[in-house]
Amino acid sequence: MTEATPATSQRADLEQAVRTYGGYWDTERSLRALRDAGHDPQDKHTRRILRDLAQKGLLTKVEDRPVRYITVRAD
Secondary structure, rough: OOOOHHHHHHHHHHHHHHHOOOOEEEHHHHHHHHHHOOOOOOOOOOOHHHHHHHHOOEEEEEEOOOOOOEEEOOO
């Protein structure tokens, strides 16, 4: 397990988890995935990564409160 890792690593690890597992993503699931990858994530930063992945086209927002995304399938 590594100590604090840069934000880019968290972003890359969360993106990999989204691509691998698909489905619905919210802050809690994202935090668990990042912890499983050895990070010590913060809520605010994790939500920013989710927004970035949505802007990139990997996720689509399906609910506003609480915020929830679904993985976009690239068939």
